[in-house]
Amino acid sequence: MQQTLIIVKPDGVQRGLIGNIIGRFERRGLQIIGMKMMRISHVLAQEHYAMHKGKPFYDGLIRFMTGGPVVVLALQGNNAIDVSRKMMGATFGFKAEPGTIRGDFGLSSSFNLIHGSDSPEAAAAELARFFSRTELVEYKLASSDWVYDFSGGQPQ
Ligand code: IDP
Numbered sequence: 001m002q003q004t005l006i007i008v009k010p011d012g013v014q015r016g017l018i019g020n021i022i023g024r025f026e027r028r029g030l031q032i033i034g035m036k037m038m039r040i041s042h043v044l045a046q047e048h049y050a051m052h053k054g055k056p057f058y059d060g061l062i063r064f065m066t067g068g069p070v071v072v073l074a075l076q077g078n079n080a081i082d083v084s085r086k087m088m089g090a091t092f093g094f095k096a097e098p099g100t101i102r103g104d105f106g107l108s109s110s111f112n113l114i115h116g117s118d119s120p121e122a123a124a125a126e127l128a129r130f131f132s133r134t135e136l137v138e139y140k141l142a143s144s145d146w147v148y149d150f151s152g153g154q155p156q
């Protein structure tokens with residue numbers, strides 16, 4: 001089972017979309033193993049978006065991500081990283097397919113509602129960046145026996 005880090009960005013919080021966005025991941029069958037509301041500090045935002053430093057949108061991105069509270073989620077499930085990225089949709093809202101989070105709620109290139117890790121390496125680093133070990137909760141999700149076929153021992 002793979003884990004990934006999701007952030008409902010400040011626009012998602014302020015537009016009242018927290019529940020809708022989290023609900024989509026829940027309904028898909030992904031397990032929430034960590035969740036909190038927080039304000040991202042300047043230092044944390046710079047660390048999280050270090051790969052974009054120097055790009056024209058970088059300063060605005062840091063202002064955006066520190067401009068209001070966010071909700072961070074740790075999700076677990078089969079192919080959680082790829083599945084979540086597909087559910088988010090393309091980076092720019094005006095290009096994202098309907099049915100995706102950005103494609104259903106967004107039109108902007110910068111205010112695009114959600115962040116999701118884009119690789120196993122990024123997920124590991126981002127989960128450690130936003131959650132302490134004790135904030136990630138291990139438990140059996142009751143629905144998992146019907147989300148996956150466990151008849152062969154392994155989830156299918
Ligand atoms: P991603 O969030 O889909 O992985 P990235 O290319 O990693 O997209 O960019 C990180 C974030 O930076 C985006 O989610 C978006 O908020 C912002 N961003 C990316 N490209 C642009 C741009 O061309 N203009 C304005 N903001 C941008």
Ligand code: MG
Pocket residue numbers: 118
């Ligand atoms: Mg990215």
